[in-house]
Amino acid sequence: MNPLKAAVVFINDIDTATKGIHPIDRAPVPSPEEDIEHVEIKGRHGTLTKKYAFLDISYPLDFYINESMPFKQAFRVAKQFLLDAKTLRFSDDKDVHYRVKSIRIDTAENIIVKYGRFTVEFTLMPFQYETNETRTITGRTVFNNPAYESQPYIKATCSGNGKIFVNGEEIQITGINGTIEIDCELMNAYRKTTGNITNLNNHMVGDFPVFKHGNNVVEFSGAISKLEINPRWRWL
Template identity: 25%
Template sequence: MYQYFIWNGVSSLDMGVVMLKAPSIFIPQRKVNEIKVSGRNGVLHEDEKTYQNYTKDAECHVMDRSQIDEVCGWLTGFGEVIFSSEPDKVYRAYIKNQIEFGSILKNINDFLVQFDVEPFKYSVNAAGDALELTAPTTIRNSGTVYSEPLITVYGSGDITLTINGADFPLYGVQGSITIDSEMMEVFKGNTNQNGKYGGAEFPRFEVGKNEIRWTGNVSKIKIQPRWRWL
Protein backbone atom coordinates (compact mmCIF):
# COMPACT_ATOMS: atom_id res chain seq x y z
CA MET A 1 0.00 0.00 0.00
CA TYR A 2 1.25 3.45 -0.90
CA GLN A 3 2.30 5.96 1.74
CA TYR A 4 0.54 9.31 1.46
CA PHE A 5 -0.24 12.59 3.19
CA ILE A 6 -3.33 14.77 3.39
CA TRP A 7 -2.79 18.50 2.88
CA ASN A 8 -5.70 20.82 3.69
CA GLY A 9 -8.19 17.99 3.34
CA VAL A 10 -6.87 16.67 0.01
CA SER A 11 -5.12 13.30 -0.14
CA SER A 12 -1.88 13.13 -2.10
CA LEU A 13 -3.16 9.91 -3.70
CA ASP A 14 -6.05 11.85 -5.24
CA MET A 15 -3.43 14.17 -6.76
CA GLY A 16 -1.42 11.25 -8.12
CA VAL A 17 1.33 11.73 -5.53
CA VAL A 18 2.78 9.05 -3.27
CA MET A 19 5.30 9.38 -0.46
CA LEU A 20 8.50 7.46 -1.09
CA LYS A 21 9.60 8.13 2.46
CA ALA A 22 7.52 9.42 5.37
CA PRO A 23 8.97 12.18 7.57
CA SER A 24 10.82 11.15 10.71
CA ILE A 25 9.04 11.47 14.06
CA PHE A 26 10.95 13.36 16.72
CA ILE A 27 10.43 15.76 19.63
CA PRO A 28 10.71 19.49 18.85
CA GLN A 29 13.59 21.44 20.34
CA ARG A 30 12.84 23.25 23.57
CA LYS A 31 13.68 26.97 23.70
CA VAL A 32 16.52 27.38 26.17
CA ASN A 33 18.70 30.48 26.41
CA GLU A 34 22.38 30.16 27.29
CA ILE A 35 23.64 32.90 29.60
CA LYS A 36 27.38 33.45 29.92
CA VAL A 37 28.48 34.91 33.26
CA SER A 38 31.89 36.54 33.47
CA GLY A 39 34.16 34.68 35.86
CA ARG A 40 31.89 31.62 36.05
CA ASN A 41 32.64 28.26 34.51
CA GLY A 42 30.25 26.99 31.89
CA VAL A 43 26.93 28.70 31.14
CA LEU A 44 23.58 29.14 32.82
CA HIS A 45 20.44 27.88 31.11
CA GLU A 46 17.15 29.79 31.07
CA ASP A 47 14.26 27.53 30.10
CA GLU A 48 11.49 29.47 28.30
CA LYS A 49 9.22 26.39 28.62
CA THR A 50 8.23 26.66 24.96
CA TYR A 51 9.20 24.76 21.81
CA GLN A 52 10.44 25.67 18.34
CA ASN A 53 8.95 24.88 14.94
CA TYR A 54 10.77 22.22 12.95
CA THR A 55 10.84 20.76 9.45
CA LYS A 56 9.30 17.49 8.30
CA ASP A 57 10.63 16.33 4.93
CA ALA A 58 8.36 14.22 2.73
CA GLU A 59 10.05 12.55 -0.26
CA CYS A 60 7.42 12.18 -2.94
CA HIS A 61 6.77 10.89 -6.46
CA VAL A 62 4.20 12.16 -8.95
CA MET A 63 2.89 9.31 -11.08
CA ASP A 64 1.96 11.45 -14.09
CA ARG A 65 4.12 14.42 -15.09
CA SER A 66 1.13 16.07 -16.75
CA GLN A 67 -0.21 16.72 -13.22
CA ILE A 68 2.84 18.69 -12.08
CA ASP A 69 1.24 22.12 -12.48
CA GLU A 70 -1.82 21.02 -10.54
CA VAL A 71 0.35 19.51 -7.79
CA CYS A 72 2.42 22.70 -7.50
CA GLY A 73 -0.75 24.77 -7.17
CA TRP A 74 -1.95 22.48 -4.40
CA LEU A 75 1.28 22.28 -2.39
CA THR A 76 1.58 25.87 -1.22
CA GLY A 77 0.78 28.14 1.69
CA PHE A 78 -0.43 27.37 5.20
CA GLY A 79 -2.71 24.61 6.48
CA GLU A 80 -2.92 21.23 8.15
CA VAL A 81 -1.15 18.02 7.20
CA ILE A 82 -1.75 14.40 8.17
CA PHE A 83 0.82 11.70 7.31
CA SER A 84 -0.15 8.08 6.71
CA SER A 85 2.57 7.10 9.18
CA GLU A 86 0.60 8.97 11.90
CA PRO A 87 -3.02 8.79 10.71
CA ASP A 88 -4.54 9.91 14.04
CA LYS A 89 -2.49 13.13 14.33
CA VAL A 90 -2.63 16.43 12.47
CA TYR A 91 0.11 19.06 12.23
CA ARG A 92 -0.32 22.79 11.63
CA ALA A 93 2.19 23.76 8.98
CA TYR A 94 3.25 25.76 5.97
CA ILE A 95 5.20 24.58 2.94
CA LYS A 96 8.57 26.29 3.17
CA ASN A 97 10.43 25.12 0.07
CA GLN A 98 10.15 25.88 -3.61
CA ILE A 99 9.29 22.45 -4.99
CA GLU A 100 11.67 21.26 -7.71
CA PHE A 101 11.04 18.06 -9.65
CA GLY A 102 14.02 15.81 -10.25
CA SER A 103 16.61 18.26 -8.91
CA ILE A 104 17.13 16.66 -5.49
CA LEU A 105 16.14 13.03 -5.93
CA LYS A 106 17.20 10.67 -8.72
CA ASN A 107 13.94 10.21 -10.64
CA ILE A 108 12.69 13.21 -12.62
CA ASN A 109 9.20 12.60 -11.19
CA ASP A 110 10.49 12.72 -7.62
CA PHE A 111 10.38 15.81 -5.45
CA LEU A 112 10.74 16.94 -1.86
CA VAL A 113 8.09 18.74 0.21
CA GLN A 114 9.32 20.52 3.34
CA PHE A 115 6.61 21.16 5.91
CA ASP A 116 7.52 23.73 8.56
CA VAL A 117 5.37 22.43 11.43
CA GLU A 118 4.37 23.96 14.73
CA PRO A 119 5.78 22.15 17.79
CA PHE A 120 2.65 20.19 18.68
CA LYS A 121 0.53 17.67 16.85
CA TYR A 122 -3.21 17.46 17.51
CA SER A 123 -5.93 14.82 17.44
CA VAL A 124 -7.49 14.23 14.03
CA ASN A 125 -10.72 13.49 15.87
CA ALA A 126 -11.10 16.99 17.36
CA ALA A 127 -14.88 16.93 17.00
CA GLY A 128 -15.08 13.58 18.79
CA ASP A 129 -12.97 14.94 21.65
CA ALA A 130 -15.46 17.74 22.40
CA LEU A 131 -17.05 17.73 25.87
CA GLU A 132 -20.33 19.06 27.25
CA LEU A 133 -20.59 19.42 31.03
CA THR A 134 -23.68 20.04 33.12
CA ALA A 135 -22.09 19.21 36.47
CA PRO A 136 -18.59 19.49 37.98
CA THR A 137 -16.35 16.64 36.89
CA THR A 138 -12.82 15.43 36.27
CA ILE A 139 -11.47 15.02 32.75
CA ARG A 140 -8.23 13.41 31.61
CA ASN A 141 -5.70 14.89 29.23
CA SER A 142 -4.18 11.86 27.51
CA GLY A 143 -1.75 13.98 25.49
CA THR A 144 1.92 14.52 26.35
CA VAL A 145 1.74 18.28 26.98
CA TYR A 146 -0.77 20.68 28.49
CA SER A 147 -3.58 21.84 26.19
CA GLU A 148 -5.02 25.30 25.55
CA PRO A 149 -8.78 24.71 25.29
CA LEU A 150 -11.70 26.57 23.76
CA ILE A 151 -14.35 26.86 26.49
CA THR A 152 -17.89 28.21 26.06
CA VAL A 153 -19.85 28.88 29.25
CA TYR A 154 -23.64 29.11 28.98
CA GLY A 155 -25.34 31.07 31.75
CA SER A 156 -25.88 34.56 33.11
CA GLY A 157 -24.45 37.01 35.62
CA ASP A 158 -21.14 36.64 37.41
CA ILE A 159 -19.60 33.18 37.00
CA THR A 160 -16.35 31.70 38.27
CA LEU A 161 -14.89 28.75 36.42
CA THR A 162 -12.39 26.76 38.50
CA ILE A 163 -9.88 24.37 36.96
CA ASN A 164 -7.44 22.49 39.18
CA GLY A 165 -8.03 25.00 41.95
CA ALA A 166 -7.35 28.09 39.82
CA ASP A 167 -10.23 30.57 39.40
CA PHE A 168 -11.20 32.17 36.10
CA PRO A 169 -13.90 34.81 36.79
CA LEU A 170 -16.42 35.95 34.18
CA TYR A 171 -18.50 39.07 34.79
CA GLY A 172 -21.95 39.96 33.51
CA VAL A 173 -22.40 36.96 31.23
CA GLN A 174 -25.44 37.24 28.97
CA GLY A 175 -26.38 33.89 27.48
CA SER A 176 -22.88 32.64 26.76
CA ILE A 177 -19.24 33.61 26.63
CA THR A 178 -16.20 31.87 25.09
CA ILE A 179 -12.64 31.68 26.39
CA ASP A 180 -10.01 30.84 23.78
CA SER A 181 -6.86 29.98 25.72
CA GLU A 182 -4.78 29.50 22.58
CA MET A 183 -5.57 32.97 21.21
CA MET A 184 -5.80 34.50 24.71
CA GLU A 185 -9.15 36.06 23.81
CA VAL A 186 -12.64 36.14 25.34
CA PHE A 187 -15.60 36.75 23.03
CA LYS A 188 -19.23 36.15 22.17
CA GLY A 189 -19.83 35.61 18.48
CA ASN A 190 -17.78 38.31 16.75
CA THR A 191 -17.80 40.62 19.78
CA ASN A 192 -14.73 40.97 21.98
CA GLN A 193 -15.53 40.33 25.65
CA ASN A 194 -12.06 40.62 27.18
CA GLY A 195 -13.39 43.22 29.63
CA LYS A 196 -15.63 40.58 31.21
CA TYR A 197 -12.71 38.27 32.00
CA GLY A 198 -10.93 38.48 35.35
CA GLY A 199 -8.42 35.66 35.10
CA ALA A 200 -4.73 36.40 35.64
CA GLU A 201 -3.94 33.72 33.03
CA PHE A 202 -5.96 31.53 30.67
CA PRO A 203 -7.23 28.01 31.44
CA ARG A 204 -5.15 25.01 30.51
CA PHE A 205 -5.52 21.27 30.98
CA GLU A 206 -2.47 19.57 32.40
CA VAL A 207 -1.44 16.05 31.41
CA GLY A 208 -3.52 13.59 33.43
CA LYS A 209 -6.50 14.49 35.61
CA ASN A 210 -8.11 17.94 35.58
CA GLU A 211 -10.86 18.95 38.01
CA ILE A 212 -13.51 21.35 36.67
CA ARG A 213 -16.15 23.11 38.75
CA TRP A 214 -17.91 26.46 38.82
CA THR A 215 -20.09 28.86 40.77
CA GLY A 216 -22.88 31.05 39.46
CA ASN A 217 -25.82 30.54 37.13
CA VAL A 218 -24.49 28.02 34.59
CA SER A 219 -26.64 25.73 32.43
CA LYS A 220 -23.78 23.96 30.63
CA ILE A 221 -20.18 24.27 29.51
CA LYS A 222 -18.89 23.15 26.11
CA ILE A 223 -15.18 22.40 25.76
CA GLN A 224 -12.99 21.75 22.75
CA PRO A 225 -9.95 20.47 24.71
CA ARG A 226 -7.43 20.58 21.85
CA TRP A 227 -5.41 17.63 23.12
CA ARG A 228 -1.88 17.71 21.77
CA TRP A 229 1.35 15.74 21.69
CA LEU A 230 5.04 16.54 21.29
Protein backbone atom coordinates (compact mmCIF):
# COMPACT_ATOMS: atom_id res chain seq x y z
CA MET A 1 0.00 0.00 0.00
CA ASN A 2 1.34 3.39 -0.96
CA PRO A 3 -1.29 6.09 -0.31
CA LEU A 4 1.04 8.77 -1.73
CA LYS A 5 0.30 7.33 -5.17
CA ALA A 6 -3.44 7.77 -4.79
CA ALA A 7 -5.32 10.77 -6.18
CA VAL A 8 -7.53 12.62 -3.73
CA VAL A 9 -11.09 11.31 -3.85
CA PHE A 10 -13.92 13.83 -3.52
CA ILE A 11 -17.43 12.71 -2.58
CA ASN A 12 -20.01 15.49 -2.84
CA ASP A 13 -16.96 17.77 -3.39
CA ILE A 14 -15.57 16.83 0.05
CA ASP A 15 -12.07 15.32 0.29
CA THR A 16 -12.65 11.90 1.84
CA ALA A 17 -9.39 12.24 3.81
CA THR A 18 -11.01 15.04 5.86
CA LYS A 19 -13.42 12.35 7.04
CA GLY A 20 -10.57 9.96 7.84
CA ILE A 21 -11.26 7.86 4.71
CA HIS A 22 -8.11 7.40 2.62
CA PRO A 23 -7.84 5.82 -0.86
CA ILE A 24 -5.38 2.94 -0.96
CA ASP A 25 -4.13 3.35 -4.51
CA ARG A 26 -4.67 5.35 -7.69
CA ALA A 27 -8.20 4.77 -9.00
CA PRO A 28 -8.66 2.91 -12.30
CA VAL A 29 -10.33 4.71 -15.21
CA PRO A 30 -13.63 3.02 -16.11
CA SER A 31 -15.47 3.04 -19.42
CA PRO A 32 -19.19 2.33 -19.77
CA GLU A 33 -20.42 -0.68 -21.70
CA GLU A 34 -22.89 -0.09 -24.50
CA ASP A 35 -25.99 -2.29 -24.53
CA ILE A 36 -25.77 -3.98 -27.93
CA GLU A 37 -27.91 -6.78 -29.33
CA HIS A 38 -26.76 -8.96 -32.23
CA VAL A 39 -29.73 -10.64 -33.94
CA GLU A 40 -29.24 -13.54 -36.33
CA ILE A 41 -31.62 -13.44 -39.31
CA LYS A 42 -31.85 -16.46 -41.59
CA GLY A 43 -30.61 -15.60 -45.08
CA ARG A 44 -28.78 -12.44 -43.93
CA HIS A 45 -25.00 -12.16 -44.06
CA GLY A 46 -23.84 -11.47 -40.53
CA THR A 47 -26.07 -10.33 -37.70
CA LEU A 48 -28.39 -7.37 -37.37
CA THR A 49 -26.86 -5.03 -34.79
CA LYS A 50 -29.12 -3.03 -32.48
CA LYS A 51 -27.50 -0.38 -30.30
CA TYR A 52 -29.36 0.80 -27.23
CA ALA A 53 -28.08 2.90 -24.31
CA PHE A 54 -24.94 2.82 -22.20
CA LEU A 55 -25.09 0.79 -19.00
CA ASP A 56 -24.32 1.88 -15.44
CA ILE A 57 -20.71 1.53 -14.30
CA SER A 58 -19.87 -0.79 -11.41
CA TYR A 59 -16.83 0.86 -9.83
CA PRO A 60 -15.01 -0.51 -6.74
CA LEU A 61 -12.62 1.68 -4.75
CA ASP A 62 -10.45 0.53 -1.84
CA PHE A 63 -10.07 2.71 1.26
CA TYR A 64 -8.41 2.51 4.66
CA ILE A 65 -9.06 4.21 7.99
CA ASN A 66 -6.26 4.82 10.50
CA GLU A 67 -7.60 7.18 13.16
CA SER A 68 -6.98 7.88 16.83
CA MET A 69 -10.30 6.26 17.72
CA PRO A 70 -10.94 2.50 17.39
CA PHE A 71 -11.59 1.43 13.79
CA LYS A 72 -15.06 0.06 14.44
CA GLN A 73 -16.22 3.43 15.74
CA ALA A 74 -14.55 5.33 12.87
CA PHE A 75 -16.03 2.91 10.33
CA ARG A 76 -19.56 3.59 11.58
CA VAL A 77 -19.06 7.33 11.06
CA ALA A 78 -17.45 6.77 7.65
CA LYS A 79 -20.36 4.66 6.41
CA GLN A 80 -22.83 7.43 7.19
CA PHE A 81 -20.81 9.85 5.08
CA LEU A 82 -20.37 7.40 2.20
CA LEU A 83 -24.05 6.45 2.05
CA ASP A 84 -24.91 10.10 1.26
CA ALA A 85 -22.74 10.06 -1.89
CA LYS A 86 -24.23 11.89 -4.87
CA THR A 87 -21.09 12.75 -6.87
CA LEU A 88 -17.59 11.26 -7.20
CA ARG A 89 -14.54 13.17 -8.43
CA PHE A 90 -10.74 12.84 -8.40
CA SER A 91 -7.99 15.44 -7.91
CA ASP A 92 -6.17 14.35 -11.08
CA ASP A 93 -9.31 14.85 -13.21
CA LYS A 94 -10.97 17.89 -11.62
CA ASP A 95 -12.96 19.06 -14.64
CA VAL A 96 -15.44 16.18 -14.54
CA HIS A 97 -17.42 14.18 -12.01
CA TYR A 98 -19.48 11.00 -11.88
CA ARG A 99 -23.04 10.83 -10.61
CA VAL A 100 -23.51 8.17 -7.96
CA LYS A 101 -26.69 6.08 -8.13
CA SER A 102 -25.97 3.81 -5.18
CA ILE A 103 -23.14 2.31 -3.15
CA ARG A 104 -22.42 -0.98 -1.39
CA ILE A 105 -19.82 -1.18 1.38
CA ASP A 106 -18.10 -4.55 1.74
CA THR A 107 -17.17 -6.18 5.04
CA ALA A 108 -14.12 -4.42 6.46
CA GLU A 109 -10.80 -6.01 7.42
CA ASN A 110 -10.05 -4.75 10.94
CA ILE A 111 -6.37 -5.70 11.11
CA ILE A 112 -5.45 -3.80 14.28
CA VAL A 113 -7.54 -1.78 16.73
CA LYS A 114 -7.16 1.60 14.98
CA TYR A 115 -6.65 0.44 11.39
CA GLY A 116 -8.93 -1.21 8.88
CA ARG A 117 -9.53 -1.38 5.14
CA PHE A 118 -12.63 -1.92 3.03
CA THR A 119 -14.01 -1.70 -0.50
CA VAL A 120 -16.82 0.60 -1.61
CA GLU A 121 -18.70 -0.56 -4.72
CA PHE A 122 -20.11 2.52 -6.46
CA THR A 123 -22.85 2.23 -9.08
CA LEU A 124 -22.35 5.21 -11.37
CA MET A 125 -24.20 6.79 -14.24
CA PRO A 126 -22.34 5.90 -17.45
CA PHE A 127 -21.03 9.43 -18.09
CA GLN A 128 -18.47 11.87 -16.73
CA TYR A 129 -20.13 15.27 -16.40
CA GLU A 130 -18.47 18.64 -16.76
CA THR A 131 -19.48 21.48 -14.48
CA ASN A 132 -20.58 24.05 -17.06
CA GLU A 133 -21.65 27.64 -16.59
CA THR A 134 -25.10 28.68 -17.74
CA ARG A 135 -24.85 30.90 -20.83
CA THR A 136 -27.37 33.63 -21.73
CA ILE A 137 -28.07 34.15 -25.44
CA THR A 138 -30.19 36.79 -27.17
CA GLY A 139 -29.84 35.58 -30.76
CA ARG A 140 -28.60 32.80 -33.01
CA THR A 141 -25.75 30.98 -31.24
CA VAL A 142 -23.59 27.97 -32.04
CA PHE A 143 -22.68 25.62 -29.21
CA ASN A 144 -19.71 23.38 -29.99
CA ASN A 145 -19.99 20.09 -28.13
CA PRO A 146 -16.55 18.51 -27.66
CA ALA A 147 -17.98 15.38 -26.06
CA TYR A 148 -20.78 12.82 -26.34
CA GLU A 149 -24.32 14.04 -27.05
CA SER A 150 -25.74 15.98 -24.11
CA GLN A 151 -29.17 16.78 -22.67
CA PRO A 152 -29.13 20.52 -21.93
CA TYR A 153 -31.05 22.71 -19.52
CA ILE A 154 -32.82 25.61 -21.25
CA LYS A 155 -34.63 28.49 -19.55
CA ALA A 156 -36.67 30.73 -21.83
CA THR A 157 -37.96 34.20 -20.93
CA CYS A 158 -41.19 34.71 -22.86
CA SER A 159 -44.20 37.05 -23.03
CA GLY A 160 -46.70 34.92 -24.93
CA ASN A 161 -45.88 32.41 -27.68
CA GLY A 162 -42.50 31.63 -29.19
CA LYS A 163 -40.38 28.97 -30.85
CA ILE A 164 -36.97 27.51 -30.03
CA PHE A 165 -34.94 25.81 -32.75
CA VAL A 166 -32.08 23.41 -32.02
CA ASN A 167 -30.37 22.24 -35.22
CA GLY A 168 -33.57 23.10 -37.07
CA GLU A 169 -35.82 21.04 -34.78
CA GLU A 170 -38.72 23.16 -33.50
CA ILE A 171 -40.01 23.49 -29.95
CA GLN A 172 -43.14 25.59 -29.50
CA ILE A 173 -43.69 27.58 -26.30
CA THR A 174 -47.28 28.68 -25.75
CA GLY A 175 -48.94 31.03 -23.28
CA ILE A 176 -45.92 31.79 -21.12
CA ASN A 177 -45.65 35.16 -19.40
CA GLY A 178 -42.40 34.91 -17.48
CA THR A 179 -40.08 31.93 -17.71
CA ILE A 180 -40.24 28.27 -18.61
CA GLU A 181 -37.45 25.85 -17.71
CA ILE A 182 -36.84 22.87 -20.01
CA ASP A 183 -34.83 20.04 -18.49
CA CYS A 184 -33.97 17.72 -21.36
CA GLU A 185 -32.48 15.10 -19.06
CA LEU A 186 -35.59 14.82 -16.88
CA MET A 187 -37.82 15.45 -19.91
CA ASN A 188 -39.77 18.00 -17.94
CA ALA A 189 -40.90 21.61 -18.49
CA TYR A 190 -41.61 23.65 -15.37
CA ARG A 191 -41.09 26.93 -13.50
CA LYS A 192 -39.31 27.02 -10.18
CA THR A 193 -39.91 29.99 -7.87
CA THR A 194 -38.74 30.16 -4.24
CA GLY A 195 -38.84 26.39 -3.88
CA ASN A 196 -42.20 25.91 -5.61
CA ILE A 197 -42.34 24.00 -8.89
CA THR A 198 -45.12 24.57 -11.43
CA ASN A 199 -45.65 21.94 -14.12
CA LEU A 200 -45.57 23.60 -17.57
CA ASN A 201 -45.38 20.56 -19.85
CA ASN A 202 -48.69 21.57 -21.46
CA HIS A 203 -47.04 24.85 -22.56
CA MET A 204 -44.35 23.05 -24.61
CA VAL A 205 -44.84 21.21 -27.91
CA GLY A 206 -41.97 19.24 -29.43
CA ASP A 207 -39.20 16.85 -28.49
CA PHE A 208 -36.64 17.58 -25.80
CA PRO A 209 -33.51 18.46 -27.78
CA VAL A 210 -30.01 17.00 -27.48
CA PHE A 211 -26.72 18.65 -28.34
CA LYS A 212 -24.89 16.32 -30.72
CA HIS A 213 -21.10 16.07 -30.90
CA GLY A 214 -19.83 19.07 -32.86
CA ASN A 215 -21.68 22.27 -33.73
CA ASN A 216 -25.25 22.86 -32.55
CA VAL A 217 -27.21 25.88 -33.79
CA VAL A 218 -29.72 27.41 -31.34
CA GLU A 219 -32.20 30.07 -32.49
CA PHE A 220 -35.53 31.42 -31.26
CA SER A 221 -38.39 33.60 -32.45
CA GLY A 222 -41.71 35.10 -31.39
CA ALA A 223 -42.18 36.47 -27.90
CA ILE A 224 -39.00 34.88 -26.50
CA SER A 225 -36.47 37.54 -25.47
CA LYS A 226 -33.60 35.37 -24.25
CA LEU A 227 -32.49 31.83 -23.46
CA GLU A 228 -30.32 30.69 -20.56
CA ILE A 229 -28.61 27.41 -21.50
CA ASN A 230 -26.43 25.00 -19.57
CA PRO A 231 -25.13 22.50 -22.16
CA ARG A 232 -24.21 19.82 -19.60
CA TRP A 233 -21.32 18.38 -21.59
CA ARG A 234 -20.73 14.72 -20.74
CA TRP A 235 -18.02 12.26 -21.66
CA LEU A 236 -17.80 8.49 -21.96
